[in-house]
Amino acid sequence: MRERRPLRIGPILCALLVVVCVLAVVVYQREGATGPLHSVQATVAGIIAPLQGPGEAASGAVDDLGQAQADASASEETLSALKQQNAELRNLLAQAEEYRLKAQDLENLLNLKDIYEIEGMGAHVIGRSTDSWNQTITLDIGESSGVKPGLTVMGSYGVVGQVASVADRSCTVRLLTDPQSGVAALIQSNRAEGIVRGSLDGLLYLENVAADVTVEPGDVVLTSGLGGSYQRGLLIGSVVKVEGRAGDATRTIVVSPNDITHGYEDVIVVFEASGDTGGDEGSGDGASGDKGAEG
Template sequence: MALNFQQNGSAFIRRVLFAVCIVVSLVMVTLYAREGQDGPLHSVQAAVSGAVAPVAYVGTAAGSGVETAGQSIGDLAADASTLSQLKEANAELVGLLAQAEEYRQEAQRLQGLLNMRDAYDIDGVGARVIGKSATAWDQTVTIDKGSAEGVDSGLTVMGSTGVIGQVVRTTEHTATVRLLTDQNSGAAAMVQSSRAQGIVRGSLEGLLYLEDLDARAEVQVGDVIVTSGLGGSYTRGLIIGTVVKADAQQGEATRRVVVSPNDEATSLEEVLVVFNVGSATDKQNGDSNGDNGGDAS
């Protein structure tokens, strides 16, 4: 019986407390509604709100931080992808610029050969240098044109500004050119202004010498040296270079001078193999004579 009394008493107390809480809540609501902003209940509310605000801020900041971090990671991934694309585009542009510069330089060199061909009215074939000798005593280059293209031993070879050598060997589609600077080379030449004649020879040091000049020949620094055509080794009248030193004595009856080649053979990439050389002036004279002959007849 005691046990049943305690259980019944506890239930009664809970009901009483519940009723008291309801009454108190109604009273508090009524008082809160009737009092002003400076009332005690409003003050308690403000104090509680201030106390829990930092906790709410931390939660909000944490959520915002997570969201910002996620957005930053996304932006970082986007930036890395964009940077990679920019690097690829930049590399492609650099390659295109390099290729364009190669084309520009090649066009400039080929234009030089065309100008030389037109100036001397040359009939010949252009060729690329595909090999070079690395020894001082064998200064030769290999070109990509041979007997199949009409190239034969003995033909004169020119760069964009002058004679550079002579064909000495051929295969079907290649040829070996001995440069004027080779110590075994020799080209009959003359001083263009005075017509004094000699032989241009190379040397181990890579210099050109115009030798066997008459000791009384008039030669000045800056005089142009051209092929004379004597002996048939080189086509006549093509520029070789200019005199840079004219006081070297070779012997009692002859002298020699130092000649600077008009074209740097070491930097050659394209050349012109000369089949024969015409003369625009001769052609004009021939046409004029032909016209006069026609009138006379």
């Protein structure tokens, strides 16, 4: 039997389809809007239209979701970067404020050194006592630097205490606010003398002032130099409160404690100073400023 060959209709079918398409285009162009081809087009469009809406909406939703995710990722990265920059700026600001305060304290110390013509040595506070019965600080200089017990110690706002004991490279300073502390003092405006003593409550009290002396808030209180325990004419503080009047035996005079309220870190150990009141100067290395010595 002879093998049957498949009938090749591909080229013929393609040619017929081309002829039909051409005829359809010609008829479509010549017929009116109500022609059969236009009617078929409208019907097919009506069927497809409902299917296109959800597809376009779904596609748009996918695009929007992708964009939202991209925006969220970018926003998170930006927020993280801004937080890091903010932390760095806060750190720099804190450091700048620390440097400013340090510079201000050192400037005040230099001003006091010039005002009182102080010969002394700067020191850094390396320790503080927490016991209200024993209010002291420790400095980073000692006997090897010429420091001796009894020397006056000043902060950037005035006298803060007196050297109580000395080691080779450090010393302990008894603060004015210590309950055992006492310093001979005078009121600058009227030259009245008294004793400034520390207390357990951390306040300074001006005592032994003559009963007929009028004392007012704001009066400046200086070291008198009597007894040789403190240099003469150095600033102790100012009167902040007076309870009672002149002649009142129970009158209480409260004096501000200078640097003790400022959290000082740098001080000057005074070897010599001219003071600002003239007259003889204290030796600066005499008896201690305890109550027994000053009373």
